[in-house]
Amino acid sequence: xxxxxxxxxxxxxxxxxxxxxxxxxxxxxxxxxxxxxxxxxxxxxxxxxxxxxxxxxxxxxxxxxxxxxxxxxxxxxxxxxxxxxxxxxxxxxxxxxxxxxxxxxxxxxxxxxxxxxxxxxxxxxxxxxxxxxxxxxxx
Amino acid sequence: xxxxxxxxxxxxxxxxxxxxxxxxxxxxxxxxxxxxxxxxxxxxxxxxxxxxxxxxxxxxxxxxxxxxxxxxxxxxxxxxxxxxxxxxxxxxxxxxxxxxxxxxxxxxxxxxxxxxxxxxxxxxxxxxxxxxxxxxxxx
Amino acid sequence: xxxxxxxxxxxxxxxxxxxxxxxxxxxxxxxxxxxxxxxxxxxxxxxxxxxxxxxxxxxxxxxxxxxxxxxxxxxxxxxxxxxxxxxxxxxxxxxxxxxxxxxxxxxxxxxxxxxxxxxxxxxxxxxxxxxxxxxxxxx
Amino acid sequence: xxxxxxxxxxxxxxxxxxxxxxxxxxxxxxxxxxxxxxxxxxxxxxxxxxxxxxxxxxxxxxxxxxxxxxxxxxxxxxxxxxxxxxxxxxxxxxxxxxxxxxxxxxxxxxxxxxxxxxxxxxxxxxxxxxxxxxxxxxx
Numbered sequence: 001x002x003x004x005x006x007x008x009x010x011x012x013x014x015x016x017x018x019x020x021x022x023x024x025x026x027x028x029x030x031x032x033x034x035x036x037x038x039x040x041x042x043x044x045x046x047x048x049x050x051x052x053x054x055x056x057x058x059x060x061x062x063x064x065x066x067x068x069x070x071x072x073x074x075x076x077x078x079x080x081x082x083x084x085x086x087x088x089x090x091x092x093x094x095x096x097x098x099x100x101x102x103x104x105x106x107x108x109x110x111x112x113x114x115x116x117x118x119x120x121x122x123x124x125x126x127x128x129x130x131x132x133x134x135x136x137x138x139x
Numbered sequence: 140x141x142x143x144x145x146x147x148x149x150x151x152x153x154x155x156x157x158x159x160x161x162x163x164x165x166x167x168x169x170x171x172x173x174x175x176x177x178x179x180x181x182x183x184x185x186x187x188x189x190x191x192x193x194x195x196x197x198x199x200x201x202x203x204x205x206x207x208x209x210x211x212x213x214x215x216x217x218x219x220x221x222x223x224x225x226x227x228x229x230x231x232x233x234x235x236x237x238x239x240x241x242x243x244x245x246x247x248x249x250x251x252x253x254x255x256x257x258x259x260x261x262x263x264x265x266x267x268x269x270x271x272x273x274x275x276x277x278x
Numbered sequence: 279x280x281x282x283x284x285x286x287x288x289x290x291x292x293x294x295x296x297x298x299x300x301x302x303x304x305x306x307x308x309x310x311x312x313x314x315x316x317x318x319x320x321x322x323x324x325x326x327x328x329x330x331x332x333x334x335x336x337x338x339x340x341x342x343x344x345x346x347x348x349x350x351x352x353x354x355x356x357x358x359x360x361x362x363x364x365x366x367x368x369x370x371x372x373x374x375x376x377x378x379x380x381x382x383x384x385x386x387x388x389x390x391x392x393x394x395x396x397x398x399x400x401x402x403x404x405x406x407x408x409x410x411x412x413x414x415x416x417x
Numbered sequence: 418x419x420x421x422x423x424x425x426x427x428x429x430x431x432x433x434x435x436x437x438x439x440x441x442x443x444x445x446x447x448x449x450x451x452x453x454x455x456x457x458x459x460x461x462x463x464x465x466x467x468x469x470x471x472x473x474x475x476x477x478x479x480x481x482x483x484x485x486x487x488x489x490x491x492x493x494x495x496x497x498x499x500x501x502x503x504x505x506x507x508x509x510x511x512x513x514x515x516x517x518x519x520x521x522x523x524x525x526x527x528x529x530x531x532x533x534x535x536x537x538x539x540x541x542x543x544x545x546x547x548x549x550x551x552x553x554x555x556x
Contacts, residue, residue, distance in 0.1 A: 001313070001418075001435045001490040002177060018174060018418045020315065021322040021333070025303040026172050033165050033172075034203035035157060038141060038210035038218075050217070058210075059220050060203040064173035067199045071177040073418040078189070079177075081198045084225045097323045123323050164442040171310020174418070176437065183438040184514045184540050194438070280455060296452060304450050311443050311450075312481035313435060316419060316488040316496075328495070337498045338484045342451035342477040349455035349475075356467070357455075359476050364501045 003076030007112045007137040010104055016074035017101040018065055022057045024094050030061045057092040062129055065100035066118045074102055075114070075137045083134040084118070090128045097123040102133065112136050142215030146251045146276040149243055155213035156240040157204055161196045163233050169200045196231040201268055204239035205257045213241055214253070214276045222273040223257070229267045236262040241272065251275050281354030285390045285415040288382055294352035295379040296343055300335045302372050308339045335370040340407055343378035344396045352380055353392070353415045361412040362396070368406045375401040380411065390414050420493030424529045424554040427521055433491035434518040435482055439474045441511050447478045474509040479546055482517035483535045491519055492531070492554045500551040501535070507545045514540040519550065529553050 020026075031037050039046035040056055047055040063086050071079055092098060099121050106115035113136050120129040159165075170176050178185035179195055186194040202225050210218055231237060238260050245254035252275050259268040298304075309315050317324035318334055325333040341364050349357055370376060377399050384393035391414050398407040437443075448454050456463035457473055464472040480503050488496055509515060516538050523532035530553050537546040 001420075001433070001486065003418075016418070018315075019317060019321045019324065020174060021320060023302050023306050025306045029168055029172055030203070033168055033200065034207045035159060036203065036207040036210050039216060040210075058203070058206060059223075060199055060206045061172065063202070063223075064169070064175070064197070064199040067197060068173045068175040069418065071175050071179075071197075077178060081227045083227070084198075084202075086223045086225070088220045088222070095322075097321055163440050167440050167442045168310065170313075171307065174309075174313075174315045176313045176435075178436060181438060182436045182514055183512075185436065298452060307446055307450055308481070311446055311478065312485045313437060314481070314485040314488050317494060318488075336481070336484060336488075337501075338477060338481040339450065341480070341501075342447070342453065342475070345475060345477045346451045346453040349453050349457075355456060359505045361505070362476075362480075362503045364503070366498045366500070 003073050004078060005075040006139060007075070010075060010107060010114055012104055012107065014074060014104040015101060016069050017099050018069045018073065019097060019099040020065060021097040022061065022092060022094060026061060027055065027057050027094055030058050034058070034060070052091050054093050057094060059088045059129070062092050062098050062120045065098055066102065066120060066129070066133070069100050069102045070116070070133060070135055078137065078139065080136040082136055085131040087130050089130060090126050092122065092128050098128065112138055141211050142213070143217060144214040145278060149214060149246060149253055151243055151246065153213060153243045154240060155208050156238050157208045157212065158236060158238040159204060160236040161200065161231060161233060165200060166194065166196050166233055169197050173197070191230050193232050196233060198227045198268070201231050201237050201259045204237055205241065205259060205268070205272070208239050208241045209255070209272060209274055217276060217278065219275040221275055224270040226269050228269060229265050231261065231267050237267065251277055280350050281352070282356060283353040284417060288353060288385060288392055290382055290385065292352060292382045293379060294347050295377050296347045296351065297375060297377040298343060299375040300339065300370060300372060304339060305333065305335050305372055308336050312336070330369050332371050335372060337366045337407070340370050340376050340398045343376055344380065344398060344407070344411070347378050347380045348394070348411060348413055356415060356417065358414040360414055363409040365408050367408060368404050370400065370406050376406065390416055420490050421495060422492040423556060427492060427524060427531055429521055429524065431491060431521040432518060433486050434516050435486045435490065436514060436516040437482060438514040439478065439509060439511060443478060444472065444474050444511055447475050451475070451477070469508050471510050474511060476505045476546070479509050479515050479537045482515055483519065483537060483546070483550070486517050486519045487533070487550060487552055495554065495556065497553040499553055502548040504547050506547060507543050509539065509545050515545065529555055
């Protein structure tokens with residue numbers, strides 16, 4: 001279930017993804033862990049009067065799905081997460097299905113480092129997050 | 140509890156922070172939301188044989204605390220999260236107390252945009268995450 | 279609330295049941311405990327294109343309700359669970375109300391063992407799981 | 418992350434596994450989903466006076482890890498769970514690390530059915546559950 005791809009097997013262009021429908025439970029549990037009770041996430045009355053019109057998920061929740069792909073699939077176990085840049089492009093609503101996708105775009109082989117394009121898309125194909133990750137894989 | 144600081148009240152050097160001890164429950168529930176069951180997070184036997192020696196929290200969990208400060212305190216409600224860059228500097232272990240801290244470092248007033256230095260530190264004062272956030276506050 | 283029926287009080291034909299509507303929260307939290315993020319359970323887009331047409335609950339979640347009846351009602355405390363056979367007969371959808379029912383069908387008195395018919399039904403009376411449990415009750 | 422192994426690629430002897438340390442949170446959340454508040458699981462005072470001496474995890478929680486391997490790894494997506502037999506051999510304590518392992522032992526190719534030996538072991542290598550699963554994989 002948890003991959004463990006050796007650094008030497010990584011190639012430019014390798015991709016992996018993970019999809020999940022973001023439930024109200026996810027948003028509430030995330031708020032409960034991180035303490036972010038911004039009313040846009042947990043106050044329906046407030047959210048309905050906001051420009052978003054509905055409660056939205058925390059940006060870091062969708063970012064967490066990107067991290068999941070790196071830590072479980074590409075490259076999986078023993079990945080050391082060095083950097084992650086995130087640009088939040090569009091809101092994620094409760095009930096949206098988010099696909100996190102990563103793609104190897106650069107290999108700094110003398111340091112066992114890989115750079116990956118990272119993005120999250122909703123069920124309509126809209127990019128909700130884009131950015132880049134840097135990871136090290138020692139073996 | 141949830142602040143709503145008008146953009147015009149933001150000043151270079153303003154700071155805010157939020158602290159929380161990261162429990163095993165936090166790490167397990169975070170795994171349960173994001174699907175990241177990397178054994179470094181949820182398999183004690185594996186973690187003890189790893190270079191980390193103990194189970195570590197997901198990097199995005201600590202990053203979520205940074206997001207919490209932005210969305211609840213500085214500047215709080217109606218913050219639009221545009222960008223977040225994260226450099227993961229040190230592991231966070233179950234039981235560590237993490238303080239997320241943000242500081243306004245630049246104001247692009249014609250666009251109602253603020254840039255903030257963001258960091259997370261453990262109970263020993265070690266920086267575990269550093270980076271920068273960009274947010275917009277319309278009012 | 280938690281029964282403790284002595285072995286000597288058990289009779290062939292004794293029955294007990296427990297009912298619960300399976301919520302999205304249940305399915306998401308169950309995935310979060312067990313790590314089963316199969317898209318049939320947590321990806322609405324995928325599930326809608328599948329033969330099931332909707333997200334379904336994990337089979338072991340409904341099986342857990344059977345275990346609940348044994349451990350809390352018939353015979354309750356101090357039940358030692360020896361065996362459980364499960365045949366999954368029909369899908370359980372988010373929102374279905376499941377009734378787990380057990381019935382004593384055999385008593386091996388020299389070993390304080392009881393065999394029970396176990397089944398789970400949905401709100402339409404369709405059997406979703408059938409099978410048999412073997413338990414020991416020392417006192 | 419979620420495999421999707423075609424039925425025609427399954428071979429006798431194929432194995433897969435998944436490991437997780439069972440936390441108090443897991444046991445409590447499982448009780449909260451299934452309603453099994455048997456004091457052996459959630460009452461420390463009671464458990465300490467019982468033959469087990471400590472709170473134990475629900476048997477179906479460990480069984481759920483077996484289901485996870487089938488539904489996410491071998492064979493993964495689009496697995497139809499037909500049967501699962503479980504023999505509970507030893508208690509699982511809070512804090513134990515459980516490895517669920519499955520192995521293909523029979524293929525009924527005219528029906529796209531596979532039988533798998535299924536077991537769960539603790540960190541000492543003791544078998545806590547053994548049994549057999551039957552699944553169908555249409556494609």
